[in-house]
Amino acid sequence: MNSDNKFVYDRTNDISDPVPASEPERQYYFMERAAENLAKLTEEAGRPLTFCVTTFGCQMNARDSEKLAGILERVGYREEPEEEKADFVIYNTCTVRENANQRVYGRLGQLGRMKKRNPHMMIALCGCMMQEPEVVEKLKKSYPFVDLIFGTHNIYKFAELLVTRMESGRTVIDIWKDTDKIVEDLPVERKYPFKSGVNIMFGCNNFCSYCIVPYVRGRERSRDPKAIIREIERLTADGVVEVMLLGQNVNSYGKTLEHPMTFAQLLQEIEKIDGLERIRFMTSHPKDLSDELIRVMAESKKICRHLHLPVQSGSTRILEKMNRRYTKEGYLDLVRRIKNAMPDISLTTDIIVGFPGETEEDFQETLDVVRTVRYDSAFTFIYSKRTGTPAAVMEDQVPEETVKDRFGRLLKEVQDISAEVCAGHQGTVQTVLVESLNDHDSSLVTGRLSNNLLVHFPGDASLIGKFSEVRLDECRGFYFLGSRV
Numbered sequence: 001m002n003s004d005n006k007f008v009y010d011r012t013n014d015i016s017d018p019v020p021a022s023e024p025e026r027q028y029y030f031m032e033r034a035a036e037n038l039a040k041l042t043e044e045a046g047r048p049l050t051f052c053v054t055t056f057g058c059q060m061n062a063r064d065s066e067k068l069a070g071i072l073e074r075v076g077y078r079e080e081p082e083e084e085k086a087d088f089v090i091y092n093t094c095t096v097r098e099n100a101n102q103r104v105y106g107r108l109g110q111l112g113r114m115k116k117r118n119p120h121m122m123i124a125l126c127g128c129m130m131q132e133p134e135v136v137e138k139l140k141k142s143y144p145f146v147d148l149i150f151g152t153h154n155i156y157k158f159a160e161l162l163v164t165r166m167e168s169g170r171t172v173i174d175i176w177k178d179t180d181k182i183v184e185d186l187p188v189e190r191k192y193p194f195k196s197g198v199n200i201m202f203g204c205n206n207f208c209s210y211c212i213v214p215y216v217r218g219r220e221r222s223r224d225p226k227a228i229i230r231e232i233e234r235l236t237a238d239g240v241v242e243v244m245l246l247g248q249n250v251n252s253y254g255k256t257l258e259h260p261m262t263f264a265q266l267l268q269e270i271e272k273i274d275g276l277e278r279i280r281f282m283t284s285h286p287k288d289l290s291d292e293l294i295r296v297m298a299e300s301k302k303i304c305r306h307l308h309l310p311v312q313s314g315s316t317r318i319l320e321k322m323n324r325r326y327t328k329e330g331y332l333d334l335v336r337r338i339k340n341a342m343p344d345i346s347l348t349t350d351i352i353v354g355f356p357g358e359t360e361e362d363f364q365e366t367l368d369v370v371r372t373v374r375y376d377s378a379f380t381f382i383y384s385k386r387t388g389t390p391a392a393v394m395e396d397q398v399p400e401e402t403v404k405d406r407f408g409r410l411l412k413e414v415q416d417i418s419a420e421v422c423a424g425h426q427g428t429v430q431t432v433l434v435e436s437l438n439d440h441d442s443s444l445v446t447g448r449l450s451n452n453l454l455v456h457f458p459g460d461a462s463l464i465g466k467f468s469e470v471r472l473d474e475c476r477g478f479y480f481l482g483s484r485v
């Protein structure tokens with residue numbers, strides 16, 4: 001697969017070797033030590049041992065999972081795509097909405113039964129859900145077969161925790177409340193050879209009143225721009241042509257750096273990297289999206305024509321209760337400025353239905369925004385009460401029936417509009433980055449347009465990772481069938 005390993009820790013066999021104190025050298029030392037432990041386990045098992053990382057939630061988690069996989073490959077585990085067959089199963093969890101938690105508990109029950117049959121099996125849990133003390137208590141009580149539990153702040157310590165588990169034979173639990181630390185240059189195992197996520201910042205300081213992220217991902221911290229550029233340069237040298245810059249709120253990038261810089265300035269630096277063809281980013285908070293960014297995007301040859309701009313609600317009254325710090329009018333004005341500068345931009349959004357106190361009138365305001373902006377697509381969510389957030393104790397929680405009714409109406413509106421917007425591109429010829437063979441028909445390949453739409457067209461595996469000019473022949477709601485020109 002596609003490794004990006006810089007450090008080789010040259011450890012002698014002398015076990016009195018002092019453990020390095022600085023990172024990432026310390027973790028490379030523990031990867032070596034884990035490899036020695038794994039060699040013994042492999043001998044006992046009489047076969048190579050395998051791992052499977054299952055990701056719940058967002059692209060940040062997907063990127064974290066690639067880091068876990070990078071460490072495990074380095075230790076000597078082999079990747080096994082099917083969870084049921086793997087010896088080491090890692091769940092990288094999400095807790096943004098309650099149903100994500102329920103899915104984890106359900107699947108853990110199954111894993112416990114599998115572990116009874118496989119003496120070499122290990123189970124690790126990490127990610128946002130582990131940052132909640134009630135979750136860890138429940139795991140200790142009801143799921144004692146879990147081997148390793150860690151959180152979002154110490155993921156870089158995975159190798160060290162794994163060694164502790166291997167050498168102590170006990171369950172290892174290590175959760176940090178927060179951190180100001182960013183550890184660079186650990187191994188990563190990319191899912192795609194030609195595109196990659198790149199973290200530019202961690203955490204969130206916004207405290208939207210419904211959202212648990214600031215509590216589980218900690219305070220906002222930006223990566224040093226030099227480290228970001230260095231990572232992308234290495235990625236492009238290794239065949240990557242598209243990067244997705246990741247952060248909870250990329251528009252506030254750089255504010256806390258020793259030498260502050262704006263997100264737009266960072267983008268201009270990244271644009272200069274040879275070999276890099278496409279730049280994407282997410283997520284943008286409307287309150288921090290600057291005119292400077294709009295200008296840089298409009299002038300750029302590499303930044304994709306797509307903005308994910310979560311609106312959450314169209315009602316200024318609800319937006320205030322959500323602590324979003326913009327109004328309906330402010331949001332619509334921002335959209336106008338973006339569309340004026342880039343008429344071909346694709347806009348997508350997140351919308352929450354049923355926030356406490358939401359009336360039919362408020363909901364109509366949301367529909368009005370949807371009709372005015374005409375999003376290319378929208379993720380719609382039913383409000384989920386997250387313990388510890390201000391919204392969880394607000395009065396007027398909306399009855400389930402009402403929420404479901406509004407959710408259905410919103411979904412229909414969003415889908416009808418996105419089908420119309422999508423159909424507007426029919427007949428045009430666009431540049432497509434081919435990502436994979438089509439899941440259902442192997443005579444087709446699937447590629448992505450600059451504006452994030454998918455198109456399926458005749459082709460073979462040799463096109464994967466390459467750009468093609470494709471005519472969009474037939475709109476199928478939210479994707480296209482096309483042909484190469």
Ligand code: 5AD
Nearest residue numbers: 210211310350351352381382383384
């Ligand atoms: N309930 C429902 N949706 C939520 N989101 C975040 N917190 C909640 C919650 N408590 C949604 C927001 C955010 C997206 C990632 O998840 O729309 O933009």
Ligand code: SF4
Nearest residue numbers: 204206207208211213
């Ligand atoms: Fe949550 Fe708001 Fe931060 Fe997004 S910006 S992660 S919705 S608190």
